[in-house]
Amino acid sequence: MTCQTQLNVPVALTIAGSDSGGGAGIQADLKTFAFHCVHGTSALTCVTAQNTQGVSRVDALPPEAVVAQIEAVVSDIGVQATKTGMLLNQEIIQAVATQVKILGLDNLVVDPVMVSRTGAQLIDDSAVQCLRDVLMPLAAIVTPNRYEAQILSGLAIHTLEDMQAAAQCIHQLGVTAVLVKGGGMTGSLRGVDVWFDGQELSTLKTEQVETHHTHGTGCTLSSAITANLAQGKDLGSAVRCAKDYVTTALNYALDMGQGTGPVGHFFPLLRS
Ligand SMILES: Nc1ncnc2c1ncn2[C@@H]1O[C@H](COP(=O)(O)OP(=O)(O)OP(=O)(O)O)[C@@H](O)[C@H]1O
């Protein structure tokens, strides 16, 4: 048979940890890329033993192994957009930031993964400062959740005004654009995000989804932004489309395990 279709699709890179439960981390990122018709590549930073109930073990890869994966992908395949997720420690963050500069990786989305919604600490204490000072200024956008925004801004966040103040404070760290995510907020603020790019302060809102199964929302949002950037969308459109994607994925969340199940990526297949 000679039938051949040679597709030319955009390429995105995720630099993140593995979630054995398949709900967050590299696994969520690659699914999100695939459902955007974007070829997903990856540089693994660590391996977590994790399920819907939490994280029971974390093993780091050597920084040299992370660098080698990034170099292998970029030197041969090339990437149009990159995201970082769980970077775990100072050495890995420093190595990733150096590669971002050397290889000129633009369209960089930094999801400053520090604390999961289940309360698990996902990064060493010494790494927070390095993430803030070295990597975040290289990003096109940084996407902290409520708890991460509290750590980065030093402010307690309970209200919309608190989210806005935190976004402005984080912007002052030298970040191009900030999206403070509201999945961890309560009441009518649950699912309301705050955007600040130094000029425009706005709220992003879709429907509020009544589900307990929210594992992987943060990874899914940041990888959807990355996929949309890889497709050539501008940052504002990339964020709005990503917000719609994660809202639909929440509507198709998977009820599995004993704890917080993952958001579902299969809706394009299920709807047809
Ligand atoms: N119940 C919900 N309804 C609507 N949107 C939601 C809901 N929960 C989370 N979101 C949205 O999901 C996106 C991810 O935000 P969230 O605050 O959940 O990130 P996170 O805490 O990093 O994720 P995770 O739970 O995976 O650790 C945001 O756009 C947020 O508003």
Ligand SMILES: Cc1ncc(COP(=O)(O)O)c(N)n1
């Ligand atoms: C390997 C890994 N990376 C990231 C997260 C947090 O993800 P999220 O913020 O989407 O819960 C996680 N739980 N595990």
